[in-house]
Amino acid sequence: MNQEWDIAIQRTINNNVPRVSKILKEHQYILELAKKLREAKLKILSNLEEYIEQTLESVKRTGGNAYFVKDPSEARELVGKIVGKGKIVVFGKSMVAYELGIRKYLAQLGNEVWETDLGEFLIQLADEPPSHIIAPAIHMTKERVAKLLKEKLGFDVSENSTHEELVQKVREFLRNKFLSANVGITGANAVAADVGSIVLVENEGNIRMSTVVPPVHIAIVGVEKIVPTLEDALNEALVQAAYAGLYPPTYINVTSGPSSTGDIEMKRVSPAHGPKEFHLILVDNGRIKASKDEILREALLCIRCGRCHLHCPVYRVLDGMWGDAPYTGPMGAMWSYIIYGDGKPATYCTHSGNCKEVCPMKINIPKVLEYIKYLENKKQS
C-alpha cells in the first residue's frame, strides 16, 4: 500500500467511523428518516420521467430556469452558454459537475474557475482525481496538504502547520473569489418535485456563499436526486449529514428560484440581494436507463454519504483508486457501470458485505455488483 494513503485513511477511519456510530445511537430518529427516504426515492425511481417533468415545471413556477440534459456534451454546451467567457466561477462542490467535465470545460472557454469546497480545492490544485465521494482529498495527509498549498499558491505554511492554520489560509484566499464571482455552480443533495426547491447540506459555508453571493446560480443535479416533496428533500439532508459523520450539519440550504422580496407593498419582485438568475440542470447520463432495471435501480438510491468507502477492504487496499472518478469505493463500483459503462470495478468486489451493513438506504451493494459481474460476463460470452 501507498504509505501516505495508509496514514491518511487510517486517520480518517479513526476520526469518522466511531463518530457515525455515536451519532446514529444518539439520534435514533435518523434511522426512521432513512427508512422513509428510501421509500420516497423508490417511488420516484419507478416513475422517473414523470417526476422529471413535474420538477422542471415546479422550478419554472418559482421563476427559475430548468433544463434536462441527456449527456455530458449537452450539459457542457448548456453551462457554457449560461456562463459565457471571461467570468469568475466558484464551484460549491458537485460530483456531477466533475462527472460531466464542467470545470475544465469552463476554464477552456476562458473563465477563472475555483473549487471552493476545501477537498475539491485541494484536488484542483493537485490536478488529481477525487478519492472519496464527499471527502475528495481523503488520500492526502495534513503534511501533503501543507506542501501542496506552499508549492501551488505560495502560502506560508509548513508540515508543522495545524489543521486550523491550513484551513485559515484557504479561507483568506477564497473569500475574495466568492465576493468577485459572477457565477456559482453547485450540485444538490435533493430536489423537491412538488415545489422545485433544491436542498444542499454542508459545513464549510462555501455552498451558502456560492449560492447567494454571485448574481447567477447554476445547480447541476443527477435526476436520481429528485424526491417527491420538500419534506423528503430536507430529510435527505439530515440523513446524509448524519451518515457522513457531521451532525448536526452546520448549514442546510434551501434554494427555490432566484432571490426575491415582497417588502414594498407586499408585491413579490425578483431579484433582491441574492442571485438574479437560478438555473437547474437535471442530468440523465445513464440514470434513466438504470432506473428501469430492478437491480441497478437500487444504486440510484445512494445519498452520497461516503460511509461504505470507509468499511470496504478493497477500497482500502487499492489506495482509494477503486472505480472511475468521481465514483470510487463500493458505491463507485456500481456507479462506474451506470455512468461510464465500466463493469471492471464490480469484478473486484470481494463481497465482504460491510457496505450493505452501513448503507443508510439499505442498498445491497454486493448484490448489485454481482449483477453487474453477471452482465459483464454475458457480454463477453
Added chain:
Amino acid sequence: MLGKLIYENLQKYGFPYPIDKHICSSWAKDIPKQSSTILYTSCMYQTASLSEIYSKFIPYAEKLSAFSFLGKYIKPKKEELDRAYKILNRIVQLLKRNGIEFGYLYEEEPYSGAILLELGFLDEFSAYAKSVYKFFKEKGIKRIITVDPHTHNALTRYQEFIDKMDIEVVNYLELIKDAKAISDITFVVHDSCLYSRFLNLRDKYREIIEKSGIKTIEDELVTGNDTAFCCGSPIKPINPELSDKIAKARVQQLTKLSNNILVVCPMCYANLSKHHENIKDLTEVIE
C-alpha cells in the same frame, strides 16, 4: 470464457478444476453412505490450499483449453491435507457428541457451484445448481449439513433458481450446542464475511466460542460486524495481487490485537496463512 470453462470442468471432473477425487473423500471412515441427512464438504477444506496454485493458471486457462493434465500433479501438501482431514473428523465428532446422525457421499459428493456464483456466472450457476439438486433428490437426501460458509451460501441460494426447493440446508455451527476449549489461549477472531453479513451465523459461532471458554480480544474497528475485513480469498481468481494485499492488511490488523488468529472458514485460513503462522480453525480449538 472462464464461466464456461469452470462449468465444463464441473461436468468432466465434478470440480472447478481437475482433481483426484480421492483427495476429497479419503478423510472419511465409518460414516454411512446411505442417509437422508448428509454431511456435505464440497471438498472445500480438502482443497483450500490449492486455490492459490489454480488462480495463477486462470489468465491462461482459455489458451490451455482445460487443466486436465494438472490434476495428476497438483495435490495439497501432506501436512495441509492431514490438517484438513483432522478438521473434518473433529466436525464429525462434535456433531455426533451433539446427537446428530448423518451420512456422507464419499467420491460421489458433488461440488456446490460456489465459485460460479461468486464470480457472477449466474446462468452457469443456475444450470449447475439444478443438476446438483436433481442428484440430491435422486439420492433421497432431505437435509444437508454444510461445514463452510461458501458452500452454505451457495446452497441457500439454490432456492433463487429452483422452484419449491425442499431440501433443508443447515450449517454444523447451528447444531453444536455444547463444546469446550481445549487450551487457554486467547484469540482474535477473524470473522467469515458470508457467515457474518449474509448468512446470519455470526452469533452462532461467536456463542460457541464464548460458551466454550475461549477468550477473545475485540476492537470495534477490527472485529466489529461492519468493520471486519475480508481475508481477500474471493477475489483471488480475478486478481491474486489484490487478494494478497487484502490478506496482508488483514493480518496486520489482527496481529495488533493478538498473535493467535481464529477462523471459521477454510478459505480464510488458506489466504491468511500466507502471512501468518498462528492461525487455527475453530474446530481445532474446541472439543
